[in-house]
Amino acid sequence: METRKQVIYMEDKANGENRFKEIFKIIFKGIELLTLIFMIVIFAFPFIWMISTSLKTTQEAIMIPPTIIPSEMMIENYIKAWSSGPFFRYLGNSLFITMSILVLQFVVMIPAAYAFSKFKFKGNKFLFGIILTGLMVPPQITFLPVYKMMSNLGLINTYIPLILPFITSSFGIFLLRQNFMQIPNEIIDAAKLDNSTDFKIMWKIMLPMAKPAMITFGLFSFIYHWNNYFWPLVMSNTDLVRTLPIGVAMLKDSEGIVNWNVVMAGNVMLTAPILIIYIFLNKQIKKAFAYSGIK
Secondary structure: OHHHHHHHHHHHHHHHHHHHHHHHHHHHHHHHHHHHHHHHHHHHHHHHHHHHHHOOOHHHHOOOOOOOOOOOOOOHHHHHHHHOOOHHHHHHHHHHHHHHHHHHHHHHHHHHHHHHHHOOOOOHHHHHHHHHHHHHOOHHHHHHHHHHHHHHOOOOOOOHHHHHHHOOOHHHHHHHHHHHHHOOHHHHHHHHHOOOOHHHHHHHHHHHHOHHHHHHHHHHHHHHHHHOOHHHHHHOOOOOOOOHHHHHHHHHHOOOOOOHHHHHHHHHHHHHHHHHHHHHHHHHHHHHHHHHOOO
């Protein structure tokens, strides 16, 4: 009889522990879900507010308390923002400058990353360390000597000072090097046995296997240079080479007053290409960081 009571007691205790674990899991999942919703709201709200304001009237845009859903959809704000200046010129400049930088960055950093990852030469680690120091130096520190040099050469208000200082990237070399190092050397040795040159190995073997990292860096670089406001502002003072961020910033002074609905419409046009590109490439970005081991 005592043994049966002990068995029943042990079963009840085990059932109680299981119920406690289930309740704890439900509470934990609930907290996790609430935290996720909170984070989504924090990151998504600025975009929601930007789009909402871009569709409001001037009076509603500055109304207190503010509203989220516009009482009247003012699509005219986008037309007004686009026609307030040579926005087509700004858009063309942004596309040309950003894509030129991307192409030149890949041309420079792919051979550099391949050399640092697969070649053993004297000073390899020292030179790579120097490259990594570039991650610690913001362009705001170097703009003065660069500006003076470009001014002495008569290159201000041209595309050259907007492109040339960015044709390489320390972060890009680091990211690609880490991905190239994941590729077994046996694959490269086998290719060399087939009389493949380093150039062919780099373009035919290494790059296809590092495609996620290439896409990730391309997106990061595109976002940075597409949104870059400081450097084009310093290196240009005419609409000939001005970019879209400067054009959007000028909307605040286009009529002497700040029409926030028109300004937000310009910001929507500025950020729309980035959001569209990210939607299509977010899986490649996740794959790149998972493959390279970057957490």
